[in-house]
Amino acid sequence: MSDRSITPANEAAILAEALPYIKRFHGKTIVVKYGGNAMTDERLKASFAHDVVLLKLVGLNPVV
Numbered sequence: 454m455s456d457r458s459i460t461p462a463n464e465a466a467i468l469a470e471a472l473p474y475i476k477r478f479h480g481k482t483i484v485v486k487y488g489g490n491a492m493t494d495e496r497l498k499a500s501f502a503h504d505v506v507l508l509k510l511v512g513l514n515p516v517v
Contacts, residue, residue, distance in 0.1 A: 475512065475513075478513050479512040480512060480513075481514065482513075482514040484515075484516050485505060485517050505517060
């Protein structure tokens with residue numbers, strides 16, 4: 454997560470861009486690699502966990 458704030462317009466654009474992928478992979482199991490700096494930096498750990506939760510919330514089945 455970044456210190457930069459995301460405007461509502463940017464957020465809408467990001468979600469619109471992601472929607473086709475969310476639909477395509479809904480209900481699918483996906484493998485997510487966890488390693489490197491993401492394992493050692495506390496901020497990156499939290500960001501990674503947030504991203505995995507988001508994948509689950511939109512209907513994907515992440516396996517780490």
